Amino acid sequence: MPSTFALKLKPNHLFWVKLIIHIAALAPLCLTFYQAFTDNLGGDPVTALLHFTGLGAFKLLLLSLLVTPLARVLTQGLLIRVRRLIGLYSFTYAFAHFASYILFDLQLDWSLLLSEIIKRPYITVGLIAWLILLALTLTSTKKAQRYLGKKWQSLHNWVYLAVMLVSVHFLWSVKSAILEPLIYMLITLLLLLHRRDKLKRIFKKRLNNTQKIQK
Numbered sequence: 491m492p493s494t495f496a497l498k499l500k501p502n503h504l505f506w507v508k509l510i511i512h513i514a515a516l517a518p519l520c521l522t523f524y525q526a527f528t529d530n531l532g533g534d535p536v537t538a539l540l541h542f543t544g545l546g547a548f549k550l551l552l553l554s555l556l557v558t559p560l561a562r563v564l565t566q567g568l569l570i571r572v573r574r575l576i577g578l579y580s581f582t583y584a585f586a587h588f589a590s591y592i593l594f595d596l597q598l599d600w601s602l603l604l605s606e607i608i609k610r611p612y613i614t615v616g617l618i619a620w621l622i623l624l625a626l627t628l629t630s631t632k633k634a635q636r637y638l639g640k641k642w643q644s645l646h647n648w649v650y651l652a653v654m655l656v657s658v659h660f661l662w663s664v665k666s667a668i669l670e671p672l673i674y675m676l677i678t679l680l681l682l683l684h685r686r687d688k689l690k691r692i693f694k695k696r697l698n699n700t701q702k703i704q705k
Contacts, residue, residue, distance in 0.1 A: 507569075515550065536595055551623075554577040554580055650692075657671070
């Protein structure tokens with residue numbers, strides 16, 4: 491399919507694309523924390539901070555999954571090379587979300603954290619998604635990819651489970667006004683539907699491996 495854009499991305503353009511991503515991701519995050527620490531984030535700064543960082547992580551995760559189909563539609567193959575950076579920023583926001591929850595909401599009460607994980611399913615789901623993103627971040631380097639070999643792709647396919655868990659976490663975490671999380675859940679489902687063939691292959695492969703182990 492021919493590109494609708496006259497400008498074809500070249501390797502020397504990637505520096506500027508990545509610079510834009512750095513600024514677009516870091517500037518709002520730094521500004522929001524600055525507003526929180528200077529008491530300029532509304533009447534409930536902790537809730538505002540948690541919502542901003544959590545939603546930011548979700549948006550960036552969805553954007554990282556959108557890169558591949560977008561690159562194909564626009565015939566801009568080099569866009570694939572920014573997917574990792576967007577994914578890393580997704581975890582940066584997720585880390586800020588989790589850290590804000592522990593530091594400002596729970597006040598470093600680790601026993602309360604354990605209690606919350608057990609009693610509140612949406613926190614359990616969110617923690618599982620966070621751990622998956624942590625694993626993907628730690629193995630995102632080329633060195634890790636070479637070391638893991640074929641296992642690397644199998645590990646990074648867990649991103650699909652992570653995005654589903656994040657959408658459920660978002661929906662369960664709100665007490666009212668569920669329209670926003672439902673919209674994001676719909677976007678998640680559409681992105682996963684676009685990858686239905688790949689997901690079917692992953693599911694069949696895991697099913698076959700499970701059957702072999704049982705035998």
